[in-house]
Amino acid sequence: MEQEKLSFKDQLSALRHLPRFFALIWQTHKGLAIANILLRIIKSAIPLATLYIGKEIVDEVIRLYEKSGESHTFLWELVALEFALAILSEVLSRGINLVESLLGDLFANQTSVDLIKHAADLDLYQFENADFYDKLERARRQTTGRTVLMSQVLSQFQDGIAVFFLGAGLVAFNPWLILLLIIAIIPSFLGESYFNQRSYSLTRSWTPERRELDYLRFIGASDQFAKEVKSFGLSGFIATRFKVLADKYYLVNKKLSIRRAGWGAGLSLLGTMAYYGAYVFILLQTISGAITVGTLTFLSGSFSRMQGMLQSIMSRFSQIAESALYLQDLFDFFAIQPEITSQPGALLFPGKMKLGFRFENVGFKYPNSPKWALRNLNFDLAPGEKLALVGENGAGKTTLVKLLARLYEPTEGRILLDGVDLRDYDLESLRQNIGVIYQDYMRFQFKAGENIAVGRIEQIDEQRLIVDAAVKSLADTVIDGLPEKYDQMLGSRFSGARELSGGQWQKIALARAYMREARLLILDEPTSALDARAEHEVFQRFSELIEDKSAVLISHRFSTVRMADRILVLENGELLEIGSHEELVALGGKYAELFALQAKGYV
Numbered sequence: 001m002e003q004e005k006l007s008f009k010d011q012l013s014a015l016r017h018l019p020r021f022f023a024l025i026w027q028t029h030k031g032l033a034i035a036n037i038l039l040r041i042i043k044s045a046i047p048l049a050t051l052y053i054g055k056e057i058v059d060e061v062i063r064l065y066e067k068s069g070e071s072h073t074f075l076w077e078l079v080a081l082e083f084a085l086a087i088l089s090e091v092l093s094r095g096i097n098l099v100e101s102l103l104g105d106l107f108a109n110q111t112s113v114d115l116i117k118h119a120a121d122l123d124l125y126q127f128e129n130a131d132f133y134d135k136l137e138r139a140r141r142q143t144t145g146r147t148v149l150m151s152q153v154l155s156q157f158q159d160g161i162a163v164f165f166l167g168a169g170l171v172a173f174n175p176w177l178i179l180l181l182i183i184a185i186i187p188s189f190l191g192e193s194y195f196n197q198r199s200y201s202l203t204r205s206w207t208p209e210r211r212e213l214d215y216l217r218f219i220g221a222s223d224q225f226a227k228e229v230k231s232f233g234l235s236g237f238i239a240t241r242f243k244v245l246a247d248k249y250y251l252v253n254k255k256l257s258i259r260r261a262g263w264g265a266g267l268s269l270l271g272t273m274a275y276y277g278a279y280v281f282i283l284l285q286t287i288s289g290a291i292t293v294g295t296l297t298f299l300s301g302s303f304s305r306m307q308g309m310l311q312s313i314m315s316r317f318s319q320i321a322e323s324a325l326y327l328q329d330l331f332d333f334f335a336i337q338p339e340i341t342s343q344p345g346a347l348l349f350p351g352k353m354k355l356g357f358r359f360e361n362v363g364f365k366y367p368n369s370p371k372w373a374l375r376n377l378n379f380d381l382a383p384g385e386k387l388a389l390v391g392e393n394g395a396g397k398t399t400l401v402k403l404l405a406r407l408y409e410p411t412e413g414r415i416l417l418d419g420v421d422l423r424d425y426d427l428e429s430l431r432q433n434i435g436v437i438y439q440d441y442m443r444f445q446f447k448a449g450e451n452i453a454v455g456r457i458e459q460i461d462e463q464r465l466i467v468d469a470a471v472k473s474l475a476d477t478v479i480d481g482l483p484e485k486y487d488q489m490l491g492s493r494f495s496g497a498r499e500l501s502g503g504q505w506q507k508i509a510l511a512r513a514y515m516r517e518a519r520l521l522i523l524d525e526p527t528s529a530l531d532a533r534a535e536h537e538v539f540q541r542f543s544e545l546i547e548d549k550s551a552v553l554i555s556h557r558f559s560t561v562r563m564a565d566r567i568l569v570l571e572n573g574e575l576l577e578i579g580s581h582e583e584l585v586a587l588g589g590k591y592a593e594l595f596a597l598q599a600k601g602y603v
Contacts, residue, residue, distance in 0.1 A: 014324035018153065021327055025103065025150055028110050032103040036096065040154055043092040044161035046085055051166075051301045053082045059294030100151055107150065114334070123338045124407040136333060149323040156316050159309045166306045170299065209245055216242040278303050340409055346426035349433040353383040353519060354418050356550060357404065361413035364399060373399045374573045377413070381520075381550055388553045388564035390591060395570040397554050398438070401522045404552065405434045432456075435516035439525035439554075441509040443500075445493045448479050449486035451508050455515030465515060473510035522552045558595050567591060 026033050060075045119136065220238040279300055286296040362377040374396045381387050381404075389397040402408045403415060406422055415422045422430070435455065444451050452469050453460040460466075466486065470476040482488040482498055489497040490508075500508070513521050555561055562581035569577040569584070569591045577589050584591035 014321055014328055017324050017327045017331055018320075020331065021149065021324075022153070024111070025107055028107045029103055032099050032106070036099045036103060036154060037157075039092055039096045039099065040158035041161060043089065043096065044158045045165060046089045046092070047162050047305055048165040048302075050082060050085050050089075051298050051305070053078055053085070054301065055294040055298035057082065057294075058297050059292050062293055100154070104150060111330070118334055118336075121338055122336060123340050124402065132336070149320065149327060152316050152320050152323065156313060156320065159313050159316075163306055163309050163313065166302045166309070170302050170306065209249060213242060213245055213249075216245075340406060340427065342427040343424060346429075347420060347424055348426055349429045349519065350418050353550070355380075355416075356383045356385065356418070357381040357520075358416040358419075359413070360416065362403065362410045362415060363412040364396075364403060364408060365411045372411075372573055374403070377575055379568060379575060379578055381552070383550060384548055385566065386551045386553065386564045388555070388561040388567045389570060390558075390561055390567055390594065391570035391576075396573040397570055398524055399573075400570070401436065401524055401552055401554070404520075405436050405522065406430055432516075433519045434522065435513045435518035435520070436522040437509055437513045437524065441506075441512075443491060443505050445489070445491035445497065447486065448482060448488045448490055448508065451490055452511040452515055455512030456517070459515070466511075469511040469514035472514040473507050475504075475507040475511040478504045478507055518549070520550045520552070524554045525556065 057075065057078045060078060064070055064072065064075065216238055220235065220242065282291070282296055282299050282303070285291050286293060291299070358380050359377045363375040364373050365371070366373055377400070389400065391397050399408070403410060406415075406427065409423070417425060442454075444454060446454075449463070449466050450460060452466050452475065453462075455469065456465075463486070467476070470479055470486075478500065479485055479488070490500060491497050492499045510523075513523065553561065553564055558581075561567055564581075566578060566580055567584055568575060569589075571590060577584055577587060577591050579587065585595060586592075
């Protein structure tokens with residue numbers, strides 16, 4: 001796996017995201033952000049004050065030793081002051097941790113909300129792209145990890161102020177100590193910077209593989225795949241595939257970690273040597289009488305603390321730069337914009353359709369695909385008409401209904417609604433008036449009532465509408481058998497939940513279509529788990545309940561399809577035949593052939 005090369009310049013460039021990052025934190029909670037900064041400023045002055053008081057205590061003890069009989073009052077005042085500073089430091093640390101924890105949780109929550117909302121605004125075809133999924137995966141990982149970045153930057157700010165105070169104290173006694181300090185920390189900083197670059201490069205280049213590892217872990221231990229895993233004996237295959245990929249990543253990461261540890265130890269040794277060089281220098285000055293013992297303790301303590309803080313600052317800088325590189329992934333995801341949007345001055349969906357929908361020379365290609373999924377489609381869907389789509393798998397039926405719901409845009413041609421291009425309508429208004437139930441509808445691990453309310457989630461508190469939708473779809477017969485009725489948690493993920501059969505789930509999903517109260521209803525094989533009689537009953541009821549609405553039905557059962565006003569036959573993405581059941585049978589074409597084959601199966 002070839003790693004993406006990232007230079008020190010790349011790290012510095014990534015820091016440009018920090019202002020935007022802190023603007024988001026500020027927007028999350030201004031009060032907690034201000035409190036965090038103020039507490040850290042106060043705490044940054046404590047190290048210098050503690051060291052200086054320690055110096056005074058040592059000098060005072062020596063003075064009292066040399067001049068016995070003098071009052072100890074000043075000594076105990078100094079000790080009391082040092083004790084008070086220690087308590088204050090502990091209180092400030094607790095306060096900083098509390099404020100930071102609360103602010104971090106709020107920020108992580110808000111970022112997750114923003115991520116969910118932004119993902120919902122993006123186009124469907126973007127979710128069908130592997131590169132997009134890599135970006136989404138990297139962004140998703142940043143929703144919690146970036147709270148650490150906030151703590152790192154604020155700690156950097158705090159230590160920077162503390163180093164300034166301590167540096168001023170060192171300069172006042174001997175400026176050469178600062179030079180030794182710089183020599184002590186630069187090698188370690190350069191080493192940390194280099195290996196953080198390599199670590200980021202490794203993580204980023206392995207995003208697809210880590211996504212595959214997550215997927216293998218999911219299917220290997222998931223109720224959703226448990227039947228297939230057991231029935232086909234897939235556990236060994238999945239485990240082996242996971243281990244091979246995980247071991248490969250482990251070996252690459254191990255090599256980097258060993259190099260990092262080795263170089264880190266050697267560079268730290270240089271820093272330690274510089275520190276003891278300064279320490280020897282201070283000791284010689286003390287022995288010669290140039291400085292007092294108290295000053296010795298102050299200088300050695302200041303040098304030691306400054307070395308530790310500067311080491312942390314330099315090391316943390318690399319970590320901040322690395323985190324900022326990951327932060328770029330989050331902002332890169334937020335920078336992705338949908339192409340299917342509402343135009344300025346967009347029209348609302350008509351209160352009553354006059355002409356209905358019209359496809360004019362509509363063709364569609366999936367991105368990066370040379371093959372046309374649909375081509376040269378020309379037909380009308382009149383107001384109140386029930387249109388059935390028929391065709392073999394891959395004929396383009398689902399793609400057609402996604403175009404109708406404007407989840408995709410035509411690659412060529414146009415779709416009209418009452419003579420106006422679908423692109424000229426407000427997207428939200430359009431989708432509110434088009435209800436789609438797909439064959440692969442979601443089985444949400446929600447309450448039964450909430451599962452139905454998904455059809456129009458803003459009406460989740462309208463129990464009367466939920467019950468009415470359940471009655472229309474026959475889902476009420478399922479819900480009446482549940483212990484907690486509409487408040488029953490469905491699925492198997494949570495405690496006390498009840499799993500439903502495929503047919504029962506489909507009635508719940510169909511209720512969403514009735515909940516929607518849309519002007520156009522699209523059912524894309526949502527009753528495939530029902531037997532022929534039950535499906536016929538559902539569609540018969542469906543047909544009766546939507547007399548004044550348009551509908552598009554997709555079903556492989558011709559007993560259901562023949563209930564439509566007209567039937568559109570697709571083959572290889574093109575319109576082959578269109579007409580009523582009787583007309584198409586009389587035509588003796590593809591539809592008649594398929595109808596005869598299915599009828600023969602029931603003889």
